[in-house]
Amino acid sequence: MNAVSDTSGSGHALQGIRVLDFTWIHAGPSATRVLSDQGAEVIKVESNQALAVVGGPSSATARGLGQRHNWNAGKRSISLDMKTPQGVAIAKRLVAVSDVVAENFSGRVMPGWGMDYQSLRQVKPDVIMLSMSGFGRTGPWKDRVSYGQTLQALSGFTELTGFPDSDPSGPASAYSDAVGGMAGAQAVLLALLHRARTGQGQWIDLSQFEALTSLLDTLVLDLSANGESPNTQRSGNRSPSGSGAPHGAYRCIGEDRWVAITVSTGGEWESLVHVMDNPAWAKDERFATAAGRSGHVDELDSLLETWTSQHTAEEVMRLLQEAGVPAGVVQTGADLAENDPHIKERGFFRHVLDAKGVSRTIEGAPYKLSRTPGGANRGAPEFGADQTYVLREVLGMSDEELADCAIAGVFE
């Protein structure tokens, strides 16, 4: 690739930014990982009362451990009991030396600690506060609680994802949390840009429900302009904008192996037919035009599958890509980690050391910035690992102060 000669950058875009991070589980930590990857110092404020939540310091499962590292690599951790007045006092001292405060509690928690935006502004006038809640901090549902699946159900994604003739499946996993994380990172960066221009901080009221609803594509417009129609119902793997057929996942040789194929132009259809070695069925007049292919799509799908099922998914992808037809293996976790030569060469997965020197695999940033590539260089912190650095070096607390707090149970 010759597009860029200067790819030697080793910089970070957010050097010098400090983030006080109260977020937990998935959405919040994935937002602040974007910031820590780019050089921001992210200090997680953790409590021993939530050690075992997903991505917590002592996640109960191997998968939870993976999530701990994946969303918290490169961060620092302190232990602070926010139910004690001294704990809140220390947190406020940290706010005074931070640029961003992030939290994803339900609406009652931060005000309960005296840590709402108006209070934080007294301590740090230009502070940027990111509040990521399920439903936002105003309105009749502001105190409701949610998980990713709750929001997927409420936004319509659950009912709208899947095949018309079977139960909806909804998105696997918590798409909503990933979306909330991306939105949270965007909002903080926008606020940092605004602060750099005007000196103003601000409060970000992020409703993960709204962030997810923003991704329904044309549905909201369609419902308001045209009302209910087949366009507003789940349609399996058909093209969402009706831009062509075939358009789906097709069975290949092997157990639960599939290839995704889409055809949007006449040229791509001809190439597909050629690659299949011109089977008689493909010459059927019903399939000669785009409208004909869309009109007989069920039959088209099963005939295409008679061909794909004689090949491996990798073979189908290679043959069709050589002919210029979009096709891709429906990749599994094992495919991504072990078998995909492309993602390996791009270095998407990164290997970082945890506190005990064990190598941990994490996802890298899905973008490459030529001057500020960033990237985490260590795994997630152990619970309270940075007590000394944060309390002594950042806040300059004395032995005496620390001892008093320890006796009062502030660090538990």
Added chain:
Amino acid sequence: MGFSGQSQDSEVTEDSIGQQPLTGIRVLDLSGPMGVYCGKLMADMGADVIKVEPPGGDPMRDLGPFLQDEAHPERSLHWLHFNTNKRSITLDVADPKGVELLSKMVLGADVVLETFPPGYLDALGLGYTVLSRSNPGLIYASLTPFGQTGPYKNFKATDLTGFAMGGYMYVTGWPDTPPTRLWGSQAYNTTSNRAFIAILLALYHRMATGKGQFIDVSMQEAVAATTEHVNTTYNYTGESAVRCGFRHGGQFVATWRCKDGFVSITTNTQQAWDDLRDWMAQDGMAGDLSSERFNDRFILRGEHGEHIEELIQAWALTHTRQEITDWGQARHHPWGPAVRSDEILNNEQLWDRGYFVESEDPSRAKKVVYPGAPYKLSKSPWQFNHPAPQVGQHNREIYCGDLGLPEDELEILTAQGVI
């Protein structure tokens, strides 16, 4: 037009709403479907996003659905949704005169957003290396299916095949259905969301250094970083995650069929699990679930999973979505209904917060509802300033006004099909 509601006072006081965060940032949006949402995100946050359409109009204008189901390039809901707040010019970027005009425009631009195959714009003399020579602060974001490097860099992909290659499709759906896409074009949207983050990082870096940079975004990686559990499961357990519908991994985060549809019941705490069992017992439908051996809420993942699932499913069918939601939320459990499309526009929370935006249909006196701000910034907010532009609506303004092209030359270039 439509919702605005926020003042644009130039005087910034401590509590005033200021300018939008990207006001004054000019973006040349050369993108297709993979990047069009990124352009929208920037435009909605105040950037001057100029959509560069091929002469005759962007092919996206042919995508349905259409306003009142009437197929027309200015009535594509796809176009209207993804191009709010943008301006439009037409230009054949492959024509030498087009290259010249675009190069000139780049001198006054902050961001170039493009989704051509790797090397395409380089070959035309419109690559980052060339353009950044005359504009070192330029941020140039290239969004492609597989990125600018690696053995698959020239592979083609659409939303569906990108979703497949990124590892999200395999786990979506039920064990007895094919792997399934999400509603909408979420691989494209995710690529745009990721690219927007990268562009904002580059803008922040530029404020400190004056230097722009090149951004290489891969749709496959954008999707792969968004699956939550596919990579962590494999990398930390050695097993690939499989399809399990809306029973997320362990059934303790699950959706169930109920009397009038589906409802999400997450037993994320011991209290939630105990409350659920108590309610089932009150209804006389808990079976042996109240016994001590089922106290561990993670037991749903174990050997008794099927038995427990049958009990919960049978019980859920005796209640409505609303009953289950209200009962759970009253106890602070994250339970909620799976809404159908006809209910989406009726959500009281979204309307109360002013989320939805209503705008006049450009050609008829009918209101169209748009999705609103993905997040609320108190001092530099998202705004709906104007609807998507018509084909080449701003040709004269930009070519003659900004670039100083004489009117007669604009006419000649238009006749020649360059503009």
